[in-house]
Amino acid sequence: MADKDNTAALRELLAPYARRAEAALVRRLVEPGTPETLADALRYCMLGAGKRLRPALVWMTAEAITGSDAEGDALLERAAVAVELIHGYSLVHDDLPAMDDDDLRRGRPTVHVRFGEAMAILVGDALLTRAFGVLAEGVGDADGLTVGALSGILAHAAGGAGMIAGQVADMGLCDLPDGLDGVRYIHRHKTAALIRAAAEMGALCGAADEPQFEAVRRWAERLGLVFQAVDDLLDATASAEQLGKTPGKDAPAGKRSALTQLGVAALRARIDEMTREAIEALSPLARRARKLRELTERLARRSH
Amino acid sequence: MADKDNTAALRELLAPYARRAEAALVRRLVEPGTPETLADALRYCMLGAGKRLRPALVWMTAEAITGSDAEGDALLERAAVAVELIHGYSLVHDDLPAMDDDDLRRGRPTVHVRFGEAMAILVGDALLTRAFGVLAEGVGDADGLTVGALSGILAHAAGGAGMIAGQVADMGLCDLPDGLDGVRYIHRHKTAALIRAAAEMGALCGAADEPQFEAVRRWAERLGLVFQAVDDLLDATASAEQLGKTPGKDAPAGKRSALTQLGVAALRARIDEMTREAIEALSPLARRARKLRELTERLARRSH
Numbered sequence: 001m002a003d004k005d006n007t008a009a010l011r012e013l014l015a016p017y018a019r020r021a022e023a024a025l026v027r028r029l030v031e032p033g034t035p036e037t038l039a040d041a042l043r044y045c046m047l048g049a050g051k052r053l054r055p056a057l058v059w060m061t062a063e064a065i066t067g068s069d070a071e072g073d074a075l076l077e078r079a080a081v082a083v084e085l086i087h088g089y090s091l092v093h094d095d096l097p098a099m100d101d102d103d104l105r106r107g108r109p110t111v112h113v114r115f116g117e118a119m120a121i122l123v124g125d126a127l128l129t130r131a132f133g134v135l136a137e138g139v140g141d142a143d144g145l146t147v148g149a150l151s152g153i154l155a156h157a158a159g160g161a162g163m164i165a166g167q168v169a170d171m172g173l174c175d176l177p178d179g180l181d182g183v184r185y186i187h188r189h190k191t192a193a194l195i196r197a198a199a200e201m202g203a204l205c206g207a208a209d210e211p212q213f214e215a216v217r218r219w220a221e222r223l224g225l226v227f228q229a230v231d232d233l234l235d236a237t238a239s240a241e242q243l244g245k246t247p248g249k250d251a252p253a254g255k256r257s258a259l260t261q262l263g264v265a266a267l268r269a270r271i272d273e274m275t276r277e278a279i280e281a282l283s284p285l286a287r288r289a290r291k292l293r294e295l296t297e298r299l300a301r302r303s304h
Numbered sequence: 305m306a307d308k309d310n311t312a313a314l315r316e317l318l319a320p321y322a323r324r325a326e327a328a329l330v331r332r333l334v335e336p337g338t339p340e341t342l343a344d345a346l347r348y349c350m351l352g353a354g355k356r357l358r359p360a361l362v363w364m365t366a367e368a369i370t371g372s373d374a375e376g377d378a379l380l381e382r383a384a385v386a387v388e389l390i391h392g393y394s395l396v397h398d399d400l401p402a403m404d405d406d407d408l409r410r411g412r413p414t415v416h417v418r419f420g421e422a423m424a425i426l427v428g429d430a431l432l433t434r435a436f437g438v439l440a441e442g443v444g445d446a447d448g449l450t451v452g453a454l455s456g457i458l459a460h461a462a463g464g465a466g467m468i469a470g471q472v473a474d475m476g477l478c479d480l481p482d483g484l485d486g487v488r489y490i491h492r493h494k495t496a497a498l499i500r501a502a503a504e505m506g507a508l509c510g511a512a513d514e515p516q517f518e519a520v521r522r523w524a525e526r527l528g529l530v531f532q533a534v535d536d537l538l539d540a541t542a543s544a545e546q547l548g549k550t551p552g553k554d555a556p557a558g559k560r561s562a563l564t565q566l567g568v569a570a571l572r573a574r575i576d577e578m579t580r581e582a583i584e585a586l587s588p589l590a591r592r593a594r595k596l597r598e599l600t601e602r603l604a605r606r607s608h
Contacts, residue, residue, distance in 0.1 A: 031460070032465060034463075035464075035477075036478065038469065038472050117402035118402045119477055122471060124429070125397060125429075126463060126464035126468045128433065129432065129459055129462050133455075133460060133463055139448070144447060147448060147451075147452045148440050148448045151436055151437075151440035151455055152443065155434070156335070159335055159338075159433040159434055160338040160346065161338045164430045165338060168341065168423070169339065171422050173339075173341055173342070173420075174341040175341075
């Protein structure tokens, strides 16, 4: 019952941002001149599903800094769309047969199952490229330095020292420290880097000062780790219907997860500890961080 | 003999730019924090080989606009590196088993043959992301508007309405006009878009005025078509040793090429005609375009 309340409340908290994200993606996803078959595949994987957590983080962080509603801010919308495009590309490529070989995503056949492997590779490439295109086109909406800085934050988080490093590690393609340190490396790079980038981009658009920016950075880093640790927990305990993807993929593949390293009870305790740290990190933002605190607590307790 | 002279002269023309490109790539390819295995694969596919035509186009176009040597210009170096990273990523992904399934590139095993398919996908993703990261970091070297505009030109040329559209078409994944129009669509998107972007980025860094910019655009578009048409011709007539990749891949795969549409003599005539048009387009740049004219003529007559 508490789980169901939390799920409903989390959905309600994210709903206005999910609506904004959907509308913005409809407008900005497909560049004019894109072949219709590619456009169909892009829409298939990007529209009508997904929590839109990362766009929500862009907007909510900016609103926590400025104290005012960010709807209609063109630069923030670009940042929100760009982060979600990066997230979408990473899912499409991670699901490929040569990577995690997953057939199910958000309750639907994955892009390579639906459109073939070649198209799935190209869809991922197109989403990744479009993310930077959407930002770059913002030189009309904002000063160039901010646009460049947003692009730099995103490229660093998504790149070979960020999210891609996490996937390299998760695929067993590089050396890792033993035990929990190895798991932390994967979580920090594969998931937390982009979540942190979303929050940083929101803070940048909101013209955060240095202490505010540092608070956002510390909070978002921990939030990303909490988010991935909960994912590990759910992967072992939830059903495919709840997850919208194939559960239990990690253990048989011999992948490292926080769960196999810690067990359920210790992982739950670690999630609680990181959640407390995340919320403490928000203290410089005082009352304006109310929604960010609620989001953090609800994400830590989510059941899918 | 004429062929050998042309090959040597083309190499000599490009050599100083190839050296610059190599040095710049060594400096900027691998972000600190990249796993060593990924860094090795990035270096394997990006260093020590390649004509560096696209970086050369960035620098040569800027020099044709400004009339002065562009060596040491940090922004131009970023633009040159970014274009070559996009070119490199496209080769790695195009060679994948699910795409063209090529084993040989620049005389060496392709990335997926050497490092496995998962790593090859991630290498391509990392190169594509790094291209925009290298540009974005340039907000310290130049005004933000120029950086944003460079990123926009590159994202458009490389994206779903540009290079990726060309690969979608080349893979037979979208409808195409019959005959030569279909071939032109593939050439214009798959090859000419990025070649034109390289020249446009050089013109932008060189602060070209509108007539100069338009001249560059018209020239580079035709140069890209010439380049790809010569590729088609060589694919049918040259050996693997000359090409450094597997020749004759296009005909058996049932792919459209200008050659299968036109035959050797008509294709040669078309190359000559487009070469004349390309050189005519340069007339607004007068004497400063001397090197660009030479490059155009030599690329049209290249034998590998």
